Amino acid sequence: MHDAHAHGSTVIRPLLHEFVEDRATWDIYEQFLWGPALLISPVMEPNAVTVDAYIPDARWYDYYTDEYIGIRGKSTTLSAPLDHINLHIRGGYILAWQQPANTTFYSRKNPMGLIVALNDTQLAEGQLYWDDGVRIDAYEDGAYLLTSFTAKQNVLDITVVHHGYTDPNNLMFTEIKVLGVNTNVQQVAVLQNGGTIPSAHVLSYNSTTQVLKITRLQLQLGQTYTVQWN
Template identity: 70%
Template sequence: YRAYAAFPDFFQNSTITWWAREISEVYNNPQNFSMSLKFDGIWIDMNEPSSFVHGSVSGCRNQELNFPPYIPQLGERSQGLSYKTLCMEGQQFLADGSPVRHYDVHNLYGWAQTKPTLDILHELTQERGIVVTRSTFPTSGQWAGHWLGDNTAAWNQLDKSIIGGTSKKCHFGGDKIGLSPGKIRIYGKIREKMTTTRQDPVAWNSTFEEISRNVLNIRYRLLPYLYTLMHQAHATGSTVVRPLLHEFVGDRRTWEIFKQFLWGPALLISPVLEKGAVEVNAYLPDARWYDYHTDEFIRFRGQFQNLSAPLGHINLHVRGGYILPQQDPAQTTFYSRINPLSLLVALNDSQQAEGQLYWDNGVQIGEF
């Protein structure tokens, strides 16, 4: 924020010790216990690392590192690699004391912070908790979920949010859930400030409230299926939100589809992405499909079709051959977990279906 500041080097063990102390003193205030702030999770922001100063307040020294022959498409190529981040010649040290340039480990900054943060959270709370981080790298998904960052509640952002979501192993969502795809994400939040328009459902009208309630209840109903997918992602490295090509890689038409996505292998989501649209041109790969809302068998496959998408309706299709566990929704996940479970069985062409359910107490570490 245009001030003199230092960025912690999370490769160093001494930094992890400092980070643990900082977090623990929030959880248990050593000066005044009544000022302690208990929490269940930690949300990490700006850890690309990001800065509102390009490089440093005094500029960068190494022209070759900050302006290499090839510069990827950044906000401003003319600013070089230090655009809204650190100077590339910045010095960091690995745990064994080996020096490295920030240029060589920039993409690992968030990764180096993530696992220690989860370990600290477990130590403090003795519960599973959650870590959400804006900067990830391969293997980060076993410790935390990824969020996109400061996308806006604008129509031209919706397809980009799907692209971002399907590119991460354990993607949690973006910043705005006010529009169609946002409400069917595995994680949604609304960030506002005093200078922006309110976007929570009750800030609109009763029609929007009802639409939001209905769509969010679908997500709550599907939590057992989603919870199982999350466990599989944690245990085996599979994906939760995935592009169609992950399931139908032999179908070349799926390779370029980015306006639809899947939850796991079995739930196809085809949202409205254009303002005023009342239908969606959706592709249903070569499998047996059923309308999630009506249980109706879909009598086409392996082709695009225009599907009706009136206000408040998101096209959801269940893939034949799978069983989706469900649960009656409630006001919160605590109460919904008490409600009865059910199974949605979608038969394939051989009149067979299978599925999985992972279930535990939802809180403790290693408890089934």
Template identity: 40%
Template sequence: MKIRGKRPFVLSRSSYPSIGRFSGVWTGDVRSDWEQLRYSIPAVLQFSLFGVPLVGADICGFEGNTTEELCVRWMQLGAFYPFMRNHNDKPNAPQEPYIFGKKAQAAMRSALNLRYSLLPFLYTLFHHAHTSADTVARPLFMEFPADSNSQTIDRQFLWGSSLLISPVLEQGAVELAAYLPPGTWYSLHNGQPFYSKGQYLLLPAPLDTINVHVREGHIIPQQEPALTTTASRRNPFFLTVALSAGGWAWGDLFWDDGDSLDTFEMENHCYIVFIAGQSQVVSDPLRLNGALDGLVLGGLQVFGVPSPPLYVLANGDKVRDFTYRSDTKVLTVTSLALPMSKVFTVQWLL
């Protein structure tokens, strides 16, 4: 770190108080079986509670030979470990995605692309972990302390306060009984709303699907995925806006060069707040340093729009490329090119 003047990457299995400030951790030599897949969730959540936000298990298992189905399901769950790594022991069968059949490869590619699209959101979560000791992977009881059902959930978890991840953890399963805490939750895949009183719902979960839901009142910053994180960082942004019953939502984005030291402490970063309300989304750049120059908002999807918009405006100009689905109440706006480093407004007239 002193020689390069840039961030190091340290990964450790041994730990000590405050290791989460300096190092990522993996959960040790897990077996390639379904039991270890299930146990990896409470293991990751425990490290999060210990103040170690960058943590993950060896995807597909380290000891023994995995199977195609197990590896697909583990890649789907692993896409939501804060630290994601497929890793196994040298004597065991290879488990890289290209080893398996085309359907398995497609399912794994879909999970990886979903993670890459969410990297701006994940990076922002790590910013909050760094500055205020927030958790990245979060047990449900931390967000819903008054909900007794959430106290015992260890097969699902949250990213921050916004995303609920409900993976398949049983061999041969093609549906999933997922617990949704009280409130409105939208499927991240298609915006379908679920109005929960704090209950289990039976959700379809074919091999190519991991169920992820967005909590009402939140805005998720995303980017179009590419083959590397470096390439992804140059792609257009898009927002997923999950409106509350009152029609509002909030989100934020922390952005820097990804490599320099102490960018928050030195105020060498960008920080943008997104606010939705009164049928519009507005960005508010609270700090800029040039890191977002040349990057644009390419589109957004708004969940929970009650009726078809008559028209959509972007910074006061009419937008041609938008669609509305009456069955899911999702408004999708594409073909935008709004500079991320400037204030923008996207408005829909009902």
């Protein structure tokens, strides 16, 4: 939404917007992307329990299992029971999330986290725009917080790009999931201002799914950090 407002990009976009060189995407109208990183393959036929989907040539992870699906540049049939919408995360992107609640007033108080979906070269990037959620001209007035996330190999940099707003809810990133980690991880370090800071985090690494999960973090929104795993 921030990119669409500030730079004129699209929010909901057809596959050809991201994969224009792939002729197969030009005629697809029953799948779509949310931004550049989320591929949605909905069921459009009544009573169907599967959906035929085209998976563009990139590294894609199943949103629900965090696993690399191993399909690229071809069509496939996906299971689609009534309670399941097929959603895939594109490698190379970092998504911020927040635990939900019944209203945005309450959800804005909840812990936050990051999904780092590494691409084939172990890189990923993303941004988070944050303001008070009420002010009409927050961006124009500079009353917002913009944070960038950059992952390279085994390092994640969290950098504050614009600091024009401080959230009163003491928000923190409490969990980071890194998808596509191809080496066994034994330890994680959190650094700030060039030095390691104390952290009571807990890490788990699944060598089968290649998912690194770091929980019990306390990384304050609006501050700069570096997270390293080895």
